[in-house]
Amino acid sequence: MIVPFYLGEQPDSEGRTITEIWAWDFEELEYVHDYIQWLFPLTEPSAFNSHAPIVDEQVIQSFHSNPRLRQNLLRSFTVMLQFYGLQRQQSEDGKIIISKSEDYANRKGEWVCMFNHNYLRITRILKCLMTLGLENEAQGFYESLRQIYQENSNEIGSETFRYWTIAVKGNEL
DSSP states (O other): OHHHHHTTSSOOTTSOOHHHHHTOOHHHHHHOOSSHHHHSOBSSOOSSOTTOOBOOHHHHHHHHHOHHHHHHHHHHHHHHHHHHTEEEEEOTTSOEEEEEOTTHHHHHHHHSSTTOTHHHHHHHHHHHHHHTTOHHHHHHHHHHHHHHHHHSHHHHOHHHHHHHHHHHHTTOO
16 A cells, blocks of 8 residues: 555545645645655554554565665655755765755744654654665754754753654664
């Protein structure tokens, strides 16, 4: 179910294609809540969306072996980075660097505030990237989030940052 969606061959449970979601503006990305589970599927059921796909070992292998699936996952990640006011770059030695974009000051107010639902989305994104073969992007995103947390720890909170850390590093804290 998730592989055909990610290949653009089948819509999600609400009839939306991946390319339609990629084209959404920031307002839609903020206020629609049932797409994030499709863009960033996990191995466990969603507590918020009973129609969300669940990733199994076969899906994980498909993402690891199919460059198009990973490229489309990277596109989903890029859409969300733009939403958060962040950008992805690759250093000369191949390291993925996620940094603040020119739009960060405008976008920050949308998600860097106490008890924001985007913190859950970010945890999901990190877990998904780690599971489906974009570990370097997850690590780069985590490093960027760590810096943002250091600047805004009162708004983000240590518990949220702990979830982000577990998403990337596992339980070996």
